[in-house]
Amino acid sequence: MLPRLPPAAPGQRIGLYGGSFNPAHAGHRHVSLTALRRLRLDRVWWLVTPGNPLKDRGALAPLAERAALAGTVADDPRIAVTTFEAAIGLRYTRDTLRFLVRRRPDLRFVWIMGADSLATFHRWRGFREIAGLVPIAVVDRPGFTLAAPGAPAAAALRRFRVPERDAGRLAGLAPPAWVYLHGPRSDLSSTAIRRAADAGGA
Numbered sequence: 767m768l769p770r771l772p773p774a775a776p777g778q779r780i781g782l783y784g785g786s787f788n789p790a791h792a793g794h795r796h797v798s799l800t801a802l803r804r805l806r807l808d809r810v811w812w813l814v815t816p817g818n819p820l821k822d823r824g825a826l827a828p829l830a831e832r833a834a835l836a837g838t839v840a841d842d843p844r845i846a847v848t849t850f851e852a853a854i855g856l857r858y859t860r861d862t863l864r865f866l867v868r869r870r871p872d873l874r875f876v877w878i879m880g881a882d883s884l885a886t887f888h889r890w891r892g893f894r895e896i897a898g899l900v901p902i903a904v905v906d907r908p909g910f911t912l913a914a915p916g917a918p919a920a921a922a923l924r925r926f927r928v929p930e931r932d933a934g935r936l937a938g939l940a941p942p943a944w945v946y947l948h949g950p951r952s953d954l955s956s957t958a959i960r961r962a963a964d965a966g967g968a
Contacts, residue, residue, distance in 0.1 A: 768869070769853040772811050772846035776872040779937035781805065781903070783878040784813035784851075784859060788826055790836035797905045798845050801878050804947050805903055806934045810845050810878070812836050813862065816852040860892040863899040874937040875900040881910035881946070887919035897923055901936045902944040915946060 774780055781801045787794065790812070798810040814833045817826050826832075829852055836847045856862050859877070866875060877900050879887070884904045887893050896902075904914065914920065920927075926942040928935070933945045 769850035771850060771866075771870065772809070772848050774809060774870070774873055777874070778808040779806065779874045779876065781807045781810040781876050781878045782813060782863075782866070782900070783810055784815055784862065786817060786826060787812065787814045787832050787836045789832065790839040792839065794836075795839055795841070795845070797878065797880060798840070799842070800905055800947060800949065801876070801903055802844055804933045804949075805876055805936055805945075807876065807937065808844070812840060812845060812847045813851060814847060814849050816857065858891045860890075860896050860899075863896060867899055876937050877902045878905065879903075880905055881907040881914035884914040884920055884946075885910055885917045887917065888922070890919075893919050894922070897926070897942040897944065899941060901928075901939050901941050903933070903936060904944065904946045906946070906948050911948070 781798070783794070783798055783801070785794070794812070798812070801807055802810055814829065814836055816829060829849055833847055833849050840847060851857075851862055854865070856865065863875070863877070866873075877896065879902065881904055890896065907914075923942060923944060926944060928939065928943050928945045930945055930947060933947060936943060936945050
């Protein structure tokens, strides 16, 4: 049985924001609101993953717990939280995008990532295929403004970069296409929040 996806009307522009959300925080919400405004999206889906293959899963809170907190933090009717990847055993972004593009060809998807993720994007399984499946929006993060655009994946995809002034058109462009969004940044991170919580409980 196929999992139920968040509701969306044909033709809508949907931002996909994947991650462990361990825990979700105001920085995730900031990125999503930035994407909704700058990319002219109709919705953003938070894809709460079973676990990032590139990260240590030892400190990962239960999926249901992470999803529940994400819903509380999102606090916006345009942001939907989903755990469908776990329901069908998906671990890699490439496979998730293959599934969504096949399942909902009537929607215009955009993958959203922070600049810190762009810095390691070349290590993701099939990063070139990911770029070929949906347009990508990279939201600036403190400490990565200069480094991320020079990262290996950014260099490999340089000719597909869209001027920031055209960000509102991204969802309607055929991939590969990506944009780097500058502006107000959040320095919050799930890792720092977990460390602070651990230190407070020590």
